[in-house]
Amino acid sequence: MPYRVLRHRRAVAEFLQLPPGVRAIYERAIRQMSANPFAAGSGYSVAQLSPPAGVVSPVWSMKVGGYRMFFVVEGDTIKIGGFGARPGFYRKLARAKELVRKV
Numbered sequence: 001m002p003y004r005v006l007r008h009r010r011a012v013a014e015f016l017q018l019p020p021g022v023r024a025i026y027e028r029a030i031r032q033m034s035a036n037p038f039a040a041g042s043g044y045s046v047a048q049l050s051p052p053a054g055v056v057s058p059v060w061s062m063k064v065g066g067y068r069m070f071f072v073v074e075g076d077t078i079k080i081g082g083f084g085a086r087p088g089f090y091r092k093l094a095r096a097k098e099l100v101r102k103v
Contacts, residue, residue, distance in 0.1 A: 014083040
């Protein structure tokens with residue numbers, strides 16, 4: 001089952017600020033995510049993170065060098081929440097609350 005990929009509006013702007021080489025790896029990785037969002041690939045790794053308070057869905061991180069992207073998966077949809085460099089990147093995880101469906 002192919003996954004659909006959506007990007008948070010702020011993630012789009014953050015993506016464009018990445019260095020060109022890092023951006024190219026993420027572009028390739030995001031295309032590959034549509035088949036399996038949890039698999040690592042050439043130049044990147046994927047790991048599950050502790051979700052911020054109030055988020056029940058698992059939050060995932062994709063690492064490319066010193067840069068990170070976080071995303072959640074709901075059903076057949078991958079929702080990309082943000083991109084950034086460590087260490088300040090992890091403050092963006094609060095944005096995960098905007099990505100998950102409210103019950």
